Amino acid sequence: MKLVRMGLIGFGVIGSNHARYLGNGEVSGAVLSCICDINPERLRLAKELYPHVKLFDDYRKMIASGEVDAVFVATPHYEHPPMAVEALKNGLHVLIEKPAGVYTKQVLEMNEVAGKSDRVFGIMYNQRTNPVYQKARDLVKSGKLGEIKRTNWIIDWYRPQSYYDSGGWRATWSGEGGGVLLNQDLHQLDLWQWICGMPKRVRAFCYYGKYHNIEVEDDVTAFVEYENGATGVFVTSTAMTPETNRFEIIGDRGKIVIEDGKLTFYRLRVPERQFNREYDGGKIAKPECWKCEIPVEPGQGGQHREITQNFVNAILKGEKLLAPGIEGINGLQISNAMHLSSWLDDWVEIPVDPDLFYEKLMEKIHGKN
Structure with a gap:
C-alpha cells in the first residue's frame, strides 16, 4: 500500500x-x-x-x-x-x-x-504532541524527578449556560454520558496517567448542575492513591473564571510545575529522603533547591x-x-471511577467494575436516581 x-x-x-x-x-x-x-x-x-x-x-x-x-x-x-x-x-x-x-x-x-x-x-489524544507534556513525561520516566510523592492538577474551563443550551444532547447522561470529566477533561486525565501512571483507587466528590441547569457534573474534586503510596488531587469545573490550568508533580528529587505553557523544575540538590535521613543539624532546614526553567520547543506540537x-x-x-487506541481506556477508567465514587459515596478501586458502572449509568439515563 x-x-x-x-x-x-x-x-x-x-x-x-x-x-x-x-x-x-x-x-x-x-x-x-x-x-x-x-x-x-x-x-x-x-x-x-x-x-x-x-x-x-x-x-x-x-x-x-x-x-x-x-x-x-x-x-x-x-x-x-x-x-x-x-x-x-x-x-x-x-x-x-x-x-x-x-x-x-x-x-x-x-x-x-x-x-x-x-x-x-x-x-x-493530540495533547500528547505538546512539547511541554512530552518533556514532563521524559523527566518523570527518566528518573530525574525521583519517585513520585504527590500530583496535583487544577484545570478549570468556563462555560456559560448558553453553551449547554445550544444542543439538547449536551450535558446529559444519554447524550454525552458525563459533564466536565468526560467532555472537557479527556486530555488532562489521559496526560495525568500518561506522565504519572495509573492510580489504584479514587475518592471523588462530583456536583451535578451546581452552577448550571444541567444533569451532569460541572464541579469536581477528586483524591487518588497510587500503588507506591503517592497521592494526587484533581480539581476541575466549568464555572470558574478566570480559568486555571496548573499541573504539579512532586517527587523525591524536586517538583515540576506546568502553567502558562511553561515547565519549571524545582530541583533538589540532595533527594528529600536522603536529606531527611542524613541531616542532623537539630533545627528547621531543607535541601538546597535550584529553580530551573526547562527549555521546550515553542508551540503546542x-x-x-x-x-x-x-x-x-x-x-x-x-x-x-x-x-x-487501546490506551484510550486509561483516562476513561479514571473518570468512570470518579463518577462511580460520587454515586456510591465511597472509595472505588481501579480498574472499575464495568458492569456496576454500566448499571449505575443506565439508572442515571433513565432517571432512577
Missing part, C-alpha cells in the same frame, strides 16, 4: 476540521476518499467542499464499500466503540476521536476486538494533524503510535 484511503465518519465541528487538513493533502501518504454523516445538510456541505469525495449516509455501507483502507470516527461519544468494532472486523485500520467511549464495558469489548486484529488502531500523520505512518511504515 502506497496511499491510505481515509473514510471520515462524522462531518460535524471536529469532523470537518479533520476533513480540512486531509482534504488539503497535509497528511503525507493519505487521501480523503469518503465522508459519512446521517445529516443531509452536512452531506450537501461536504459535496460542495470536497466534490471528488464519495459520500455515505450509513457508516456500514462506507465500511463495506471497498473505497477505504482506514476509517476516522468523529461522532458522538457513545458511537465510537461500535463503529470501531465494525471497521476492525471488516479489516480496516481505525482512528477514533476521544473519548474511547463513555463506559469501560464497551471499551473493553472494543479493545478485545482490536487486540485480535492486525490493523492499526489509534486515538486522537502538531496536534490533530501530527496524530493523524503518525497513524498513517504506522500503517505504511510500521511507525510506533504516539496514542494507541
Whole structure:
C-alpha cells in the first residue's frame, strides 16, 4: 500500500476540521476518499467542499464499500466503540476521536476486538504532541524527578449556560454520558496517567448542575492513591473564571510545575529522603533547591494533524503510535471511577467494575436516581 484511503465518519465541528487538513493533502501518504454523516445538510456541505469525495449516509455501507483502507470516527461519544468494532472486523485500520467511549464495558469489548486484529488502531489524544507534556513525561520516566510523592492538577474551563443550551444532547447522561470529566477533561486525565501512571483507587466528590441547569457534573474534586503510596488531587469545573490550568508533580528529587505553557523544575540538590535521613543539624532546614526553567520547543506540537500523520505512518511504515487506541481506556477508567465514587459515596478501586458502572449509568439515563 502506497496511499491510505481515509473514510471520515462524522462531518460535524471536529469532523470537518479533520476533513480540512486531509482534504488539503497535509497528511503525507493519505487521501480523503469518503465522508459519512446521517445529516443531509452536512452531506450537501461536504459535496460542495470536497466534490471528488464519495459520500455515505450509513457508516456500514462506507465500511463495506471497498473505497477505504482506514476509517476516522468523529461522532458522538457513545458511537465510537461500535463503529470501531465494525471497521476492525471488516479489516480496516481505525482512528477514533476521544473519548474511547463513555463506559469501560464497551471499551473493553472494543479493545478485545482490536487486540485480535492486525490493523492499526489509534486515538486522537493530540495533547500528547505538546512539547511541554512530552518533556514532563521524559523527566518523570527518566528518573530525574525521583519517585513520585504527590500530583496535583487544577484545570478549570468556563462555560456559560448558553453553551449547554445550544444542543439538547449536551450535558446529559444519554447524550454525552458525563459533564466536565468526560467532555472537557479527556486530555488532562489521559496526560495525568500518561506522565504519572495509573492510580489504584479514587475518592471523588462530583456536583451535578451546581452552577448550571444541567444533569451532569460541572464541579469536581477528586483524591487518588497510587500503588507506591503517592497521592494526587484533581480539581476541575466549568464555572470558574478566570480559568486555571496548573499541573504539579512532586517527587523525591524536586517538583515540576506546568502553567502558562511553561515547565519549571524545582530541583533538589540532595533527594528529600536522603536529606531527611542524613541531616542532623537539630533545627528547621531543607535541601538546597535550584529553580530551573526547562527549555521546550515553542508551540503546542502538531496536534490533530501530527496524530493523524503518525497513524498513517504506522500503517505504511510500521511507525510506533504516539496514542494507541487501546490506551484510550486509561483516562476513561479514571473518570468512570470518579463518577462511580460520587454515586456510591465511597472509595472505588481501579480498574472499575464495568458492569456496576454500566448499571449505575443506565439508572442515571433513565432517571432512577
